[in-house]
Amino acid sequence: xxxxxxxxxxxxxxxxxxxxxxxxxxxxxxxxxxxxxxxxxxxxxxxxxxxxxxxxxxxxxxxxxxxxxxxxxxxxxxxxxxxxxxxxxxxxxxxxxxxxxxxxxxxxxxxxxxxxxxxxxxxxxxxxxxxxxxxxxxxxxxxxxxxxxxxxxxxxxxxxxxxxxxxxxxxxxxxxxxxxxxxxxxxxxxxxxxxxxxxxxxxxxxxxxxxxxxxxxxxxxxxxxxxxxxxxxxxxxxxxxxxxxxxxxxxxxxxxxxxxxxxxxxxxxxxxxxxxxxxxxxxxxxxxxxxxxxxxxxxxxxxxxxxxxxxxxxxxxxxxxxxxxxxxxxxxxxxxxxxxxxxxxxxxxxxxxxxxxxxxxxxxxxxxxxxxxxxxxxxxxxxxxxxxxxxxxxxxxxxxxxxxxxxxxxxxxxxxxxxxxxxxxxxxxxxxxxxxxxxxxxxxxxxxxxxxxxxxxxxxxxxxxxxxxxxxxxxxxxxxxxxxxxxxxxxxxxxxxxxxxxxxxxxxxxxxxxxxxxxxxxxxxxxxxxxxxxxxxxxxx
Amino acid sequence: xxxxxxxxxxxxxxxxxxxxxxxxxxxxxxxxxxxxxxxxxxxxxxxxxxxxxxxxxxxxxxxxxxxxxxxxxxxxxxxxxxxxxxxxxxxxxxxxxxxxxxxxxxxxxxxxxxxxxxxxxxxxxxxxxxxxxxxxxxxxxxxxxxxxxxxxxxxxxxxxxxxxxxxxxxxxxxxxxxxxxxxxxxxxxxxxxxxxxxxxxxxxxxxxxxxxxxxxxxxxxxxxxxxxxxxxxxxxxxxxxxxxxxxxxxxxxxxxxxxxxxxxxxxxxxxxxxxxxxxxxxxxxxxxxxxxxxxxxxxxxxxxxxxxxxxxxxxxxxxxxxxxxxxxxxxxxxxxxxxxxxx
Numbered sequence: 094x095x096x097x098x099x100x101x102x103x104x105x106x107x108x109x110x111x112x113x114x115x116x117x118x119x120x121x122x123x124x125x126x127x128x129x130x131x132x133x134x135x136x137x138x139x140x141x142x143x144x145x146x147x148x149x150x151x152x153x154x155x156x157x158x159x160x161x162x163x164x165x166x167x168x169x170x171x172x173x174x175x176x177x178x179x180x181x182x183x184x185x186x187x188x189x190x191x192x193x194x195x196x197x198x199x200x201x202x203x204x205x206x207x208x209x210x211x212x213x214x215x216x217x218x219x220x221x222x223x224x225x226x227x228x229x230x231x232x233x234x235x236x237x238x239x240x241x242x243x244x245x246x247x248x249x250x251x252x253x254x255x256x257x258x259x260x261x262x263x264x265x266x267x268x269x270x271x272x273x274x275x276x277x278x279x280x281x282x283x284x285x286x287x288x289x290x291x292x293x294x295x296x297x298x299x300x301x302x303x304x305x306x307x308x309x310x311x312x313x314x315x316x317x318x319x320x321x322x323x324x325x326x327x328x329x330x331x332x333x334x335x336x337x338x339x340x341x342x343x344x345x346x347x348x349x350x351x352x353x354x355x356x357x358x359x360x361x362x363x364x365x366x367x368x369x370x371x372x373x374x375x376x377x378x379x380x381x382x383x384x385x386x387x388x389x390x391x392x393x394x395x396x397x398x399x400x401x402x403x404x405x406x407x408x409x410x411x412x413x414x415x416x417x418x419x420x421x422x423x424x425x426x427x428x429x430x431x432x433x434x435x436x437x438x439x440x441x442x443x444x445x446x447x448x449x450x451x452x453x454x455x456x457x458x459x460x461x462x463x464x465x466x467x468x469x470x471x472x473x474x475x476x477x478x479x480x481x482x483x484x485x486x487x488x489x490x491x492x493x494x495x496x497x498x499x500x501x502x503x504x505x506x507x508x509x510x511x512x513x514x515x516x517x518x519x520x521x522x523x524x525x526x527x528x529x530x531x532x533x534x535x536x537x538x539x540x541x542x543x544x545x546x547x548x549x550x551x552x553x554x555x556x557x558x559x560x561x562x563x564x565x566x567x568x569x570x571x572x573x574x575x576x577x578x579x580x581x582x583x584x585x586x587x588x589x590x591x592x593x594x595x596x597x598x599x600x601x602x603x604x605x606x607x608x609x610x611x612x613x614x615x616x617x618x619x620x621x622x623x624x625x626x627x628x629x630x631x632x633x634x
Numbered sequence: 635x636x637x638x639x640x641x642x643x644x645x646x647x648x649x650x651x652x653x654x655x656x657x658x659x660x661x662x663x664x665x666x667x668x669x670x671x672x673x674x675x676x677x678x679x680x681x682x683x684x685x686x687x688x689x690x691x692x693x694x695x696x697x698x699x700x701x702x703x704x705x706x707x708x709x710x711x712x713x714x715x716x717x718x719x720x721x722x723x724x725x726x727x728x729x730x731x732x733x734x735x736x737x738x739x740x741x742x743x744x745x746x747x748x749x750x751x752x753x754x755x756x757x758x759x760x761x762x763x764x765x766x767x768x769x770x771x772x773x774x775x776x777x778x779x780x781x782x783x784x785x786x787x788x789x790x791x792x793x794x795x796x797x798x799x800x801x802x803x804x805x806x807x808x809x810x811x812x813x814x815x816x817x818x819x820x821x822x823x824x825x826x827x828x829x830x831x832x833x834x835x836x837x838x839x840x841x842x843x844x845x846x847x848x849x850x851x852x853x854x855x856x857x858x859x860x861x862x863x864x865x866x867x868x869x870x871x872x873x874x875x876x877x878x879x880x881x882x883x884x885x886x887x888x889x890x891x892x893x894x895x896x897x898x899x900x901x902x903x904x905x906x907x908x909x910x911x912x913x914x915x916x917x918x919x920x921x922x923x924x925x926x927x928x929x930x931x932x933x934x935x936x937x938x939x940x941x942x943x944x945x946x947x948x949x950x951x952x953x954x955x956x957x958x959x960x961x962x963x964x965x966x967x968x969x970x971x972x973x974x975x976x977x
Contacts, residue, residue: 535725538688541712542719543739544785553738557729 119464120547127460130453131475134515137490138353138478144346144493152347161331161351168328169355171248171320172313178253179309180302182402183260188290189395191268194385196392201399202265208406209258210623212576214318215612216255218596219410220247221322222417222605229413248325254406255319256312260305267301268294273384286386300366307363311356315483317579318593322600328352329485329579336489336583346493349486356481414616417609427610436614439591442506443575446513450574451567453514454521455559462529479516485579487516492583509584513574520573521566528562568622575619592618637665637821638699638788640685645694647680654680656845658694662838667815667822669832672842673868678825681842682791685823686719687712698789698821718782718790718820722797724774726766732777733762739785748784756780756814772803779811783818790815792824796831808835829869833857841865858906858970863977866904873910873947875903876976884973887941889919889966893973900976909969910949912937912957916964925961939965 119127145152155161189195190202208216223229224242231239242250271294279289320327332352335345388395421427453476461473479487491512495503502508532555540550578593585594592611599607645658655677662668670678683689685696687703687710696704698717703710718739727735736752737744753759756776761769766777775795782790795811796804812835815822826832832839833853840850849861860866863874877886879901884891886903888910912923923939926946930953937949937957949965951957 533723533725535721535723536727538686538712539719539721539725539781540727540738541688542686542715542717543781544713544716544741545738546711546713554727554729 117464119460119469123456123460123464124468126456127469127472130456130518131472133453133511134476134518135478136494137482137487137512137515140494141346141349141353141486141490144343144490145350148343151343152350155344155347156351161348164326164328164331165351165355167245167326168314171245171252171325171327172310174245174249175252175256175313176306176310178249179257179260180306182253182257183264183305184298184302186399186402187261187264187268188294189399191265192386193388193395194392195388195395195399201403204403204407205399206258206261208255208410210616210619211255211410212318212578212593212615213252213255213312213316214322214578214593214597214600215414215615216410217247217251217319217322218600218605218608218612219413220251221600222608223409223413225603227603228605229416243324245325248320248323248327251319251323252313252316256309257406259308259312260302263301263305264298267298271297303363303366307359310359314352314356314359315485317483317485318597322597328355329483332485332489333579333582336492342493345489349489353482353486356483360481414609414612417605418613421606421609424606427607432610432614435590435592435595435611436618438589439575439593439615440618442509442513442581442591443571445506445510446517446574447567447571449510449514450518450521450570451525451563453518454525454566454570455563457518457522458525458529458562462526463534473522476522477519480519482516483579484512484516484577485583487512488580488583504586506586506589509581509586512580512584513577514570516577516580517570517573520569524565524569525559525562528559528565532558565626568626572619572622572626575615636788636819638701639664640668640789640821640823641695641697642681642685643695645681645684645696646692647677647684647689648692653845655684655691658842658845658847660840660847660850662821662823664699664821665819666837667812667824667835668838668840669836670823670825670840670842671829671832671868672827674827676842677845678827678842679793682719682793682823682825685789686717686791687715716785716787716789718785718787720775720778720782720790720792720795722794724778724798726774726777726781728767730766731762732758732764732766732769735766735777736762736780736784739781744784752780752784755783755817757810771799772807775799775807776810779814783814783820788821790818790820790822792822794826795824796826797828804831811835833869841868843868859972860904863902863904863974866972871907871948871950873905873907875905875945875947877901877903877973879973887921887943887945888947889917889921891967891971891973896973897975901973902976904972904974905947905967906969906971907936907948907950909967909971910939910947911966911968912939912949912951912963914963916966920964920966923963923965925957925959925963927959928957930956939963941965 186201186205190198190205195201211219220242221228224239225231226239228239241247275293275297276289279293280286284292314327315329316327317329317333321330321333328348329352332345332348335348336342457473457476460469482490491508492503495508502511536558537550537554540554541547545553575591576593578597581591581594582597585591590598592615595611596608596615599605599611640660640662642658642660645655647653647655658677658681660668660670670681672678680689684691684704690709691704694704695702698715701710702708703715727738730738732753733744733746733749737746737749740748749762750759753762756779758773758776758780761773766774769777775798779792779795792811796807799807808831824835833856836853838850839853839856840847841856842848843864849856849865851859856865857869860869860872863872866872875886875888877884877891878899879893879896880898882892882894882896884893884896884901884903888903888905891903921942923941925937926940927938929936932953934953935951935957937951939947939949941947947965957963
């Protein structure tokens with residue numbers, strides 16, 4: 094060897110093409126914006142901890158209280174029961190609609206996914222309005238009393254019917270990607286169809302089932318509207334009651350922290366499952382499309398099952414909604430003016446949240462996608478904090494923060510929009526990151542080389558190419574923000590009612606006619622962005 | 635429009651403790667085409683990106699004409715370098731049509747006549763309004779070239795410009811691009827790992843390995859007078875036969891060669907298979923050999939020969955007449971060969 098290469102100097106090494114090319118430091122303004130956004134995203138969690146740390150005694154008391162333990166068990170039992178039922182519904186439906194010759198399978202797939210559109214508290218309201226005291230069934234039968242639908246069973250039924258699509262979507266998409274030749278091979282080795290499903294298909298579906306089941310479990314644990322309408326004491330209702338009644342806010346914060354801890358445990362378990370269970374196809378690329386499995390005479394029970402599900406989860410709720418809406422209009426229970434004002438409030442709040450969420454998500458996605466590094470990665474992770482915090486906990490933490498630290502924003506729309514933005518920011522980041530992944534950095538470099546500065550390149554190249562992703566991200570934030578109930582209940586300025594709060598208020602008082610029109614309007618507002626998102630295929634994310 | 639000379643000196647780039655470019659010195663004359671040839675990962679693309687201003691060199695200088703783009707404490711950002719670049723995947727702007735792409739470097743209100751002129755140059759007249767995703771690979775390639783040429787740069791950089799095209803199209807476009815670049819009179823530097831591409835398009839070939847340039851020369855020079863065994867074998871099949879140099883001649887198993895500028899002593903003779911001639915009879919001192927195998931490629935055949943010493947060497951001949959295993963032949967060197975001191 095010629096020349097003395099000292100041990101500390103860099104050694105020559107063949108680079109994997111593009112591995113390190115174009116690594117740059119982020120512009121100061123972008124970095125500063127990212128810092129502010131990430132700080133905002135972790136503010137609720139951090140402040141919750143500050144509140145608890147400032148007065149540890151009561152918080153620990155309530156966290157380790159026997160009653161808390163009981164509520165915890167009840168919530169976990171509900172989450173487990175809903176998740177199990179959702180998996181039991183979703184896996185057969187997924188298999189029937191992907192792998193068999195079920196007549197009209199594509200239509201069934203769509204119909205079975207649609208219940209996801211109905212917010213769980215609207216679903217709960219519709220069940221109560223149909224089967225509860227003074228509901229449709231009681232009217233129709235003309236009896237004094239019906240067996241109660243409230244409590245664990247009611248909450249379980251409603252949450253199952255409106256969360257099973259969360260499992261159906263990932264399982265279906267995984268089933269579609271499975272290599273059907275593996276099943277052919279298993280059959281060729283003498284396995285029966287059922288054994289083949291159990292030994293070959295099911296193991297490959299586990300990651301999707303786990304991911305979907307986790308989404309359902311997280312949903313149940315953070316759900317507030319459906320459980321409170323079904324009068325089931327869950328962790329979130331407990332927190333709400335404690336917040337409304339007690340003067341000791343540390344105790345409420347303690348409850349919130351326990352719930353967050355629970356969700357973090359589930360998220361951690363999920364990430365372990367995803368990493369350990371990743372299955373890869375061995376061998377070369379695309380295989381032939383699967384041959385549908387002939388159902389034969391089993392198609393009749395299959396059709397019956399699908400019909401029953403669609404009837405209970407979709408047709409009946411919509412029929413009930415239409416029925417009570419016409420009742421409401423006929424009885425004059427709602428004025429167009431009031432509903433208009435409610436809709437305007439909902440739209441305004443959600444639109445602000447979508448605007449802020451889209452902009453913040455863009456900053457975070459640009460940092461993570463274009464300036465990878467430890468700092469960007471940390472900021473991106475911090476921005477996902479809202480994912481692990483139920484809406485009610487975000488709202489609580491911000492109430493404490495506002496009343497103690499920045500009193501002028503308490504009881505303002507600003508605080509509500511801030512809460513919604515922080516809570517749903519992770520939803521906005523996904524589609525923008527995906528869109529950015531489609532834009533090669535070389536395209537931006539080409540624009541630089543053609544004489545345009547970084548800002549000009551962003552304006553003329555990057556921004557137009559990201560438009561679809563930014564719209565999708567903002568639409569997702571909008572959809573969830575307009576449905577959000579507990580955060581709105583807690584943070585909305587006094588006298589500021591939205592469609593969501595009105596539905597909840599009226600239903601808890603048993604005024605079903607008065608809830609119907611706001612529910613219908615809410616669905617009508619949510620439908621167009623939802624349709625656009627499902628066309629883009631981002632809704633399942 | 636005319637090109638300006640490009641000069642690189644002591645260019646160096648590392649990422650953390652990974653050295654991508656060790657030290658690159660290169661001068662490209664104005665208006666000529668230079669190929670930066672090397673295996674993947676040798677640092678050639680990093681070098682290209684440093685010239686474009688997309689990477690900051692750790693050390694070294696870059697100048698185009700009398701403009702210094704990089705030097706100690708100096709860094710001209712890419713948008714002020716006036717260097718055209720053609721990317722491997724073309725990096726066309728997908729939301730703009732052909733004219734929008736080509737006119738992008740001409741400012742906010744691009745001169746339509748200039749756009750039409752450049753589209754003419756690359757043979758895309760009449761395609762101005764088409765969306766770029768509707769174009770074939772070859773057309774996209776030409777849009778990328780037109781876009782790079784439109785702002786009349788003094789230097790154009792091309793990163794593996796033909797690697798995304800199928801074989802027949804690639805051949806046609808190589809000569810087209812060469813003509814377009816020559817017509818434009820621009821200096822061009824292109825990166826490739828394909829020796830045939832480098833040899834057939836470039837006026838000068840710079841062979842790069844492990845972050846350094848190993849040889850610079852005309853295509854003929856680097857092919858038939860490689861500066862090292864590595865360069866020799868990277869540019870094509872090569873036979874290495876030991877020999878002895880004395881009195882301006884080299885004696886080796888294949889006979890004696892007249893050479894200049896070689897120190898006396900043990901040497902290696904580097905011969906391309908096409909310079910190894912065989913025949914039923916041959917020059918007087920040509921050794922006898924036996925055909926041990928033969929691979930037939932249609933237009934040519936590769937004949938493996940066992941020399942009296944047992945050494946196997948290869949001869950590339952036209953496809954006809956056919957040689958057969960077991961044929962007794964004579965072997966001699968007929969064509970360029972190179973002599974390097976024995977390693």
